[in-house]
Amino acid sequence: MSGVVVGFYRGVNPVTHREERRYPSVPESRVPRRRRFLVCEPRHFAVQYAINPWMSTDRPVDVIRALDQWQALVDVYRAHGHTVDEADPVPGLPDMVFAANCAVVVEGRVFGSLFHAPERRPESLPFMAWFKTRGFEVQLPESVCEGEGDLVPAGRWILAGTGFRTTREAHREVQEYFGVPVVSLTLVDPYFYHLDTALFVLDDGADGTGGNIAYYPEAFSPGSREVLERLYPDAVLATREDAMAFGLNSVSDGRHVFIAPEARALADRLAGRGYVPVPVDLSEFHKAGGGIKCCTQEIRETRS
Numbered sequence: 001m002s003g004v005v006v007g008f009y010r011g012v013n014p015v016t017h018r019e020e021r022r023y024p025s026v027p028e029s030r031v032p033r034r035r036r037f038l039v040c041e042p043r044h045f046a047v048q049y050a051i052n053p054w055m056s057t058d059r060p061v062d063v064i065r066a067l068d069q070w071q072a073l074v075d076v077y078r079a080h081g082h083t084v085d086e087a088d089p090v091p092g093l094p095d096m097v098f099a100a101n102c103a104v105v106v107e108g109r110v111f112g113s114l115f116h117a118p119e120r121r122p123e124s125l126p127f128m129a130w131f132k133t134r135g136f137e138v139q140l141p142e143s144v145c146e147g148e149g150d151l152v153p154a155g156r157w158i159l160a161g162t163g164f165r166t167t168r169e170a171h172r173e174v175q176e177y178f179g180v181p182v183v184s185l186t187l188v189d190p191y192f193y194h195l196d197t198a199l200f201v202l203d204d205g206a207d208g209t210g211g212n213i214a215y216y217p218e219a220f221s222p223g224s225r226e227v228l229e230r231l232y233p234d235a236v237l238a239t240r241e242d243a244m245a246f247g248l249n250s251v252s253d254g255r256h257v258f259i260a261p262e263a264r265a266l267a268d269r270l271a272g273r274g275y276v277p278v279p280v281d282l283s284e285f286h287k288a289g290g291g292i293k294c295c296t297q298e299i300r301e302t303r304s
Contacts, residue, residue: 030203030254030255030274030275030276031254031255032080032081032253032254032255032256033204033253033254034081034082034083034253035077035082035083035253035298036082036083036084036085036298036299036300036301037077037082037083037084037085037251037296037297037298037299038084038085038086038087038099038102038130038296038297038298038299039070039073039074039084039085039086039087039097039099039295039296039297040086040087040088040089040096040097040099040295041067041070041086041088041089041097042063042066042067042070042089042097042285043063043067043089044089044090044091044092044093044094044096045061045063045066045094045095045097045285045288046061046063046094047059047060047061047094047287047288048094048119049117049119051116051117051119051120052190052193052288052289053190053191053193053289054191054286054287054288054289055287055288055289056287059287061284061287061288062284065284066097066284066285069280069281069282069283069284069285070097070282070285070295072280072281073258073280073282073292073295073296076258076278076280077258077296080253080256080278082253085299087099087126087127087130088126090122090123090126092122093120093122093123093126094288095119095120095123095288095290096123096126096127097285097290097295098149098285098288098290098294098295099127099294099295099296099297100147100148100149100196100293100294100295100296100297101113101115101120101123101146101147101148101149101194101294102123102124102127102128102147102297103127103128103131103147103148103297104147104148104151104153104158104174105131105136105297105298105299105300105301106153106158106178106180106300107178107300107301107302108136108137108300108301108302109136109137109139109177109178110128110131110136110137110138110139111139111141111145111147111151111173111174111177111178112124112127112128112138112139112140112141112145112147113127113141113145113146113147114140114141114142114143114144114145114170115144115146115165116144116146116164116165116166124140128140139177141170141173142169142173143167143169143170143173144165144166144167144170145166145167145170145173145174146165146166146194147297148196148293148297148298149161149165149166149194149195149196149294150162150165150166150170150194150195150196151166151174151195152195152196152199152200152201153180153201153204153298153300154201154204154205154211154213155201155204155205155211156180156181156205156211157180157181157182157183158174158175158178158180158181158182158183159183159185159195159199159201159213160174160182160183160184160185160195161185161186161187161194161195161196161198161199162184162185162186162187163186163187163188163193163221164187164190164193164194165193165194168184171184183227183231184224185199185220185221185224185227185228186220186221186223186224187219187220187221187224188219188220188221189218189219191244192216192219192243193289194294196248196249196293196294197219197243197246197248197249197289197291197294198215198216198219198220198243198248199213199214199215199216199219199228199248200213200214200215200248200249200250200251200252200293201213201252202214202236202252202254202257202270202273202275203252203254204254212232212234212235212236213228213232213235213236214235214236214237214238214248214250214266214270215228215232215235215236215237215238215248216237216238216239216240216242216243216248217237218240219243236266236269236270236273237269238263238265238266238269239265239266241265242262242263242264242265242266245260245262245263246260246262246263246282246286246290246291246292247259247260247262247263247266247267248263248266249290249291249292249293249294250263250291250292250293251292251293251296251298252275255275255276256275256276256277256278257270257275257276257277257278258278258280258292259277259278259279259280259292260279260280260281260282260283260291260292261279261280261281262283267279280292282295
């Protein structure tokens with residue numbers, strides 16, 4: 001891409017005041033869209049059970065460090081012009097910090113969650129109460145469904161993961177509720193148990209371009225890889241190293257990509273495509289199998 005300087009330099013994050021990889025300025029051709037996010041403070045965050053390959057009760061969580069990292073993410077979002085709402089954490093629900101799993105919101109309508117693991121099922125109640133008290137229309141699923149963990153709105157359709165958590169029947173429910181085409185994708189690697197650990201939307205096509213994504217191909221079945229290749233021939237592909245560093249558990253506003261600092265090769269590829277990587281360290285949450293996107297529920301109040 002003409003005029004884009006790829007690479008990075010060391011600099012100090014003005015929000016966290018920590019040294020990190022910083023990327024040079026890129027052209028203004030990619031315009032960010034202001035987002036509204038819902039998050040939940042990790043006041044009670046802990047690894048008290050193991051429901052994915054990342055979790056081990058033998059690895060204690062540093063709650064103070066987790067709180068600092070989470071606050072840095074919130075501060076970075078706000079510094080980039082995004083609105084951040086907060087749901088109150090509930091004692092005994094250590095994974096409420098992963099707000100993305102609570103629902104998917106399209107055009108101000110909320111489709112809630114029915115978690116696969118019994119330990120997480122109580123989380124849906126406080127989140128649905130949050131939406132209801134603010135006037136949102138809420139639909140509860142009949143089938144196992146884990147919100148934006150497996151349901152990724154991508155402009156003209158919703159990309160939907162299955163294989164480990166959310167069921168195909170839930171995909172059907174989502175399509176009937178929103179009236180938006182749902183593209184089912186099968187995950188095959190247990191380390192990428194949710195779609196949002198293997199794929200994220202770079203831009204949703206609001207500018208008429210059709211949108212684009214970044215993903216790790218080997219996380220998907222052969223047929224699902226072929227679907228993604230057809231839908232997104234210009235997608236940014238990630239290596240396993242960057243995927244295992246939670247580089248695909250990222251959030252993009254169409255220009256800035258809030259990404260794990262360890263996902264270096266992916267960040268360089270994104271910079272080469274005209275995006276601005278914004279490294280945010282959420283490594284404490286990796287102990288539970290989560291990262292930036294897991295902590296971020298997007299509230300989409302109008303069609304993109």
